[in-house]
Amino acid sequence: MRPVRPEFLPDPALSREEMETLQFDVAAAADWTDAFDFDPRDVSLGTEASLTGERPLVAGVDQAFLGDRGVSAVVVSRGDTVVERVHAVTDLEIPYVPGLLSFREGGPIVAALEKLSCDPDLLLFDGSGRIHFRQAGLATHLGVVFDRPSVGVAKSLLCGRPTEDVDGRPEGWRTDVVADDTVENADPGEVIGHAYQSRQYDSEPIINPLYVSPGHRVSVPTATDLVSRLCGGYKLPEPTRRADAYADEAKAEYR
């Protein structure tokens, strides 16, 4: 896979102001409508045949750290079958700053995606997409750079506000996350993502919801639909879990 829009590559050498300017440009280039050619109903776990054509290839992307180096792992699968796994290690040039995550972790992610020999229909990232100060989170940024449908799945909320109280909701429940005054390029109240309860126990440990948002070429409702089809009884979607496990494996070899 090669970057289709290299002018948008997340360069850690940019000044903080240049990074923010690039994010506004990335958000302007992003498409938040369902602009993909597969049938979202074909995206699921299991081994059943697709309704129409071949089942989509979903790539889960996750990162792990080794001191001042970052490891990005990508696991591509078609339902339950893993088709390809690649990873890359690069030096981390800048510290973590809320809102600038793609500039810190973009290096290893781009390097790993460039090693992919197959081309996935959907990219699933651990982090936000539109739920971001300039609607240009990790998922949006990389989705635009590779011009590939992408979705962001975060375990906590960066910005914006859920329309309803999210505590103790039943499995399958979802509610809108709307822009607040910290989202610089959206009208307050605009829907930028969902809080989605992917898993919930009958009692005790109350599980927090997932914060799902479009990266590129996917709408808010569809982003959550896709994620819901990939959570096989676990809180996190399977592609992301596989990438997480592979990142740990790769990490162990560089120690």
Next chain:
DNA sequence: GCGACAG
């Protein structure tokens, strides 16, 4: 100045 803050 205070509070918020993906991974």
Next chain:
DNA sequence: ATCTTGTCGC
């Protein structure tokens, strides 16, 4: 994200 033992439960 990462540093970490034990522990509760299916």
